[in-house]
Amino acid sequence: MSVDIRDLVVDRGHREVLHGISAHLPAGEITGILGPSGSGKTTLLRAVVGVQLVRSGSVMVLGVPAGAPELRHRVGYVAQSPSVYPDLTVTENVRFFAALQGHGPEAADRAMAAAGLDGVRRQLTADLSGGQLSRTSLACAMVGDPQVLVLDEPTVGQDPVLREELWSWFRSLAEQGRTLLVSSHVMDEANRCDRLLLVRDGSVLAHDTPSAVKASAGTEDLDEAFLRLIRRTSGEVA
Amino acid sequence: MTLRGTLRTAERLLRQLRHDRRTIALVLLVPSLLLTVVYYMYEQHPAVFDRIALIMLGVFPFIIMLLLTSVAMLRERTSGTLERLLTTPVRKLDLLFGYGLAFGLAATLQAVVTTTYAYLVLGMDTAGPAWSVVLIAVCNAVLGMALGLLCSAFARTEFQAVQFMPLVASPQILLCGLFVPPEAMASWLEGLSTLFPLTWSVDALMQVGSSAEITAEVWRDIGIVLGVVALALALGAATLRRRTA
Numbered sequence: 243m244s245v246d247i248r249d250l251v252v253d254r255g256h257r258e259v260l261h262g263i264s265a266h267l268p269a270g271e272i273t274g275i276l277g278p279s280g281s282g283k284t285t286l287l288r289a290v291v292g293v294q295l296v297r298s299g300s301v302m303v304l305g306v307p308a309g310a311p312e313l314r315h316r317v318g319y320v321a322q323s324p325s326v327y328p329d330l331t332v333t334e335n336v337r338f339f340a341a342l343q344g345h346g347p348e349a350a351d352r353a354m355a356a357a358g359l360d361g362v363r364r365q366l367t368a369d370l371s372g373g374q375l376s377r378t379s380l381a382c383a384m385v386g387d388p389q390v391l392v393l394d395e396p397t398v399g400q401d402p403v404l405r406e407e408l409w410s411w412f413r414s415l416a417e418q419g420r421t422l423l424v425s426s427h428v429m430d431e432a433n434r435c436d437r438l439l440l441v442r443d444g445s446v447l448a449h450d451t452p453s454a455v456k457a458s459a460g461t462e463d464l465d466e467a468f469l470r471l472i473r474r475t476s477g478e479v480a
Numbered sequence: 481m482t483l484r485g486t487l488r489t490a491e492r493l494l495r496q497l498r499h500d501r502r503t504i505a506l507v508l509l510v511p512s513l514l515l516t517v518v519y520y521m522y523e524q525h526p527a528v529f530d531r532i533a534l535i536m537l538g539v540f541p542f543i544i545m546l547l548l549t550s551v552a553m554l555r556e557r558t559s560g561t562l563e564r565l566l567t568t569p570v571r572k573l574d575l576l577f578g579y580g581l582a583f584g585l586a587a588t589l590q591a592v593v594t595t596t597y598a599y600l601v602l603g604m605d606t607a608g609p610a611w612s613v614v615l616i617a618v619c620n621a622v623l624g625m626a627l628g629l630l631c632s633a634f635a636r637t638e639f640q641a642v643q644f645m646p647l648v649a650s651p652q653i654l655l656c657g658l659f660v661p662p663e664a665m666a667s668w669l670e671g672l673s674t675l676f677p678l679t680w681s682v683d684a685l686m687q688v689g690s691s692a693e694i695t696a697e698v699w700r701d702i703g704i705v706l707g708v709v710a711l712a713l714a715l716g717a718a719t720l721r722r723r724t725a
């Protein structure tokens with residue numbers, strides 16, 4: 243198992259926001275994390291990267307605890323809000339993060355090309371459009387060629403063509419044996435994942451392949467399947 | 481510490497500065513402008529000008545680096561870039577030394593420009609050599625930087641960060657000997673002033689002003705300032721958390 247989450251409990255702001263989540267993510271697959279806003283997707287991803295203080299439970303990544311020093315050049319993280327330097331150009335940003343990982347300008351060039359940034363390389367990051375900005379953040383995470391990629395809503399604000407390109411990039415990375423953990427709000431992206439982790443209010447609703455999720459909800463439409471699963475669990479509680 | 485992390489961080493900060501021409505101009509030129517004002521204020525009293533100009537050569541880099549660093553580091557904390565940096569192989573010390581290197585370099589340039597201007601254009605006169613003035617000014621810049629890094633941990637917004645400037649800088653500036661020599665103050669103020677690093681660097685500058693030799697006291701004063709820098713950096717490193725709530 244590439245990422246192994248066990249009984250993860252996380253408090254944020256004096257409130258428990260993840261209530262004992264367990265999940266196993268195999269290498270070579272894209273796992274999609276879906277759930278309503280505020281359900282704890284970002285918190286879960288932060289725990290996998292090792293930047294989140296956790297109350298209990300464990301997160302193992304590539305066999306060592308999340309956040310361990312030996313993971314720092316093997317895990318790439320794209321936070322939900324683009325974290326790059328607005329007063330540097332795109333190239334300067336990507337080259338900086340490449341250099342920190344011990345890679346030269348060629349690696350930065352490849353990451354920028356893959357993220358569709360060739361046209362804006364010399365532009366100041368502050369002057370980019372929203373979609374370009376988040377792709378710059380993506381390129382900065384990809385540049386070190388990490389084994390595990392944790393992407394928090396990487397396709398928000400991208401047009402359909404770019405989204406298609408980004409997903410085929412993710413797919414090729416998975417085919418090379420990398421592990422991808424991608425959060426999203428968009429159900430048509432969920433269909434592109436090998437496995438889904440449906441989260442609601444800090445608990446796992448379902449963890450299965452898209453087709454199995456659809457089958458268990460008895461519908462071909464993932465949006466509808468998600469709604470049905472939510473209703474079913476609320477019904478159980480009520 | 482790794483050399484790569486330190487150098488890349490310093491290079492990145494200098495690139496950020498390079499895109500900000502206005503800040504460069506302010507950092508390099510404003511001190512000379514203010515010295516010119518002081519020069520005309522004390523036109524009739526060149527000896528007073530010599531004393532005040534010398535102290536200001538030490539105080540400027542302190543203030544400017546305190547401001548620059550606290551805002552730069554606060555941005556790093558609030559924009560998420562700090563969190564991202566700490567997920568890469570960069571060490572915390574790399575970051576701190578990178579800041580020290582980049583802003584130290586900027587401060588050296590500032591000190592050279594301002595000191596040259598004070599000696600050559602305004603006719604400032606000191607018994608000791610000009611290089612020792614620059615050396616002390618750079619130590620003060622590094623002090624301002626180290627305190628700025630620490631302050632950034634206690635501010636959540638840039639408004640707050642700027643407010644640390646009066647809190648941290650003005651007591652030191654009031655008591656450092658710019659207005660009245662510490663010996664002439666009420667004894668409790670004199671005692672308080674010995675706790676502030678700026679007092680020691682101003683003492684060093686006064687030594688340079690009055691004696692041709694670099695005295696042992698100058699080295700002691702510089703040692704004290706650098707000791708405070710080390711302490712502030714160690715505390716600053718403790719505020720860089722890899723995991724947050």
Ligand SMILES: Nc1ncnc2c1ncn2[C@@H]1O[C@H](COP(=O)(O)OP(=O)(O)OP(=O)(O)O)[C@@H](O)[C@H]1O
Pocket residue numbers: 254255256259277278279280281282283284285286322725
């Ligand atoms: N820094 C924080 N302090 C206190 N509570 C927080 C903090 N960050 C998040 N929370 C709370 O934790 C819960 C989970 O937040 P999280 O950001 O993980 O949700 P999310 O699923 O990523 O939402 P979205 O889809 O809107 O990004 C939310 O109720 C949120 O209000």
Ligand SMILES: [Mg+2]
Pocket residue numbers: 283284285322394
């Ligand atoms: Mg989120």
